[in-house]
Amino acid sequence: MDLPAEELGRTRARxxxxxxxxxxxxxxxIEPVAxxxxxxxxxxxxxxxxxxxxxxxxxxxxx
Numbered sequence: 001m002d003l004p005a006e007e008l009g010r011t012r013a014r015x016x017x018x019x020x021x022x023x024x025x026x027x028x029x030i031e032p033v034a035x036x037x038x039x040x041x042x043x044x045x046x047x048x049x050x051x052x053x054x055x056x057x058x059x060x061x062x063x
Contacts, residue, residue, distance in 0.1 A: 017038070019031070019034065019038075021034060
């Protein structure tokens with residue numbers, strides 16, 4: 001994971017994952033579907049985390 005410092009207390013995180021589908025002859029079908037699914041799931045989780053952090057920041061939660 002790469003965590004370079006950004007402006008005024010912000011951090012940008014970037015994670016990369018690699019997966020290979022089996023059997024090999026189905027990769028051209030399985031991998032794009034799996035990538036779309038994974039992207040959607042991770043996007044929803046990150047949106048939930050962001051919303052939770054923003055709610056906690058608004059309530060003065062410190063830890």
